[in-house]
Amino acid sequence: MRIAFLVAPEGVEQVELTEPWKAASDAGHEPVLVSTESGKIQAFNHLDKADTFPVDEVVAEASAGSFGGLVLPGGVANPDFLRMDEKAVAFVRDFFEQGRPVAAICHAPWTLVEADVVRGRVLTSWPSLRTDIRNAGGTWVDEQVKICDHGSNQLVTSRKPDDLKAFCDAFVHVFAGEAG
Template identity: 55%
Template sequence: MADARLQGRKVAVLATDGFEQVELTKPVEALKAAGAQVEVVSPKAGEIQGYNHHDKGDTVAVDRELAQANASDYDAIVLPGGVINPDQLRLEPKAIDFIRAFAEAKKPIAAICHGPWTLINAEAVDGRRMTSWPSLEADLKNAGADWVDEEVVVDDGLVTSRNPDDLPAFCAKMVEEFAEGRH
């Protein structure tokens, strides 16, 4: 029998050029397998360029331009990593506002690797227990997060992981938290 835990749920995956390929594709696969409707949202139209660490990977089609996206139309959000992707998104006020809207509405958020960088700009990490790629430890702590080095951390609807090796645990907890809805 098919997994239908996310049937009727709509999930945004916010990304731009420079996303870590598997940190977008594996969560999207897990969400769709659980019945979610998934849209890749980006500040640019067309396609965005994925990376396999430092090497160019595949492109992914953008389903909705950020300018036409409204956080109220989604039940949850995924923030893939890659160094370039979140660094560019941090400079996009609309991207930060979009993420902040999820945090303020207490909708589930899943961020992996460098993805939590955007949560700092959205002022959504203070007092939160979370993890990330190790180089973000000081940034997250300085923003008020309780940073830990664990495979996956769940804090009241916020799911975070460190790197692609953590994807199985990350995806499982993401689906579980997204199924629970607002926290």
């Protein structure tokens, strides 16, 4: 299945992009880098510039319907940029409306808050998002990985890079239609 990895042109935490990308690829999926601008995105190792990665599709021209699932890597700046882009927010919302699985790690749930899709869901994130998630109608838990079945789709969330193995294992199973 094609899996969209939505990132801003700058600010994604590199390991939160590369490890899930590898897990998706190793599971036989086709990861596709989607961003708000064409060209390359600039990844970071915390606050230091890391590698750049080529954009496969621009969100304004992408359709949630052409993907089986969505992965939202974190980084502090990445989801903050994404939540300010109406097309990126609409793209995320479309996955929920179409019942497709979504996975988000660290600060990435900020984009979910902006898309107004956390209401009634249980999720985890970097701890500083706890109040934002609660104010948006979600329930925040401090767990390594949380799989939330709500409505017609599943949401997989994790707190931080240290949780990447559990996050990758969980979203690969969920995206394959297996029990978490």
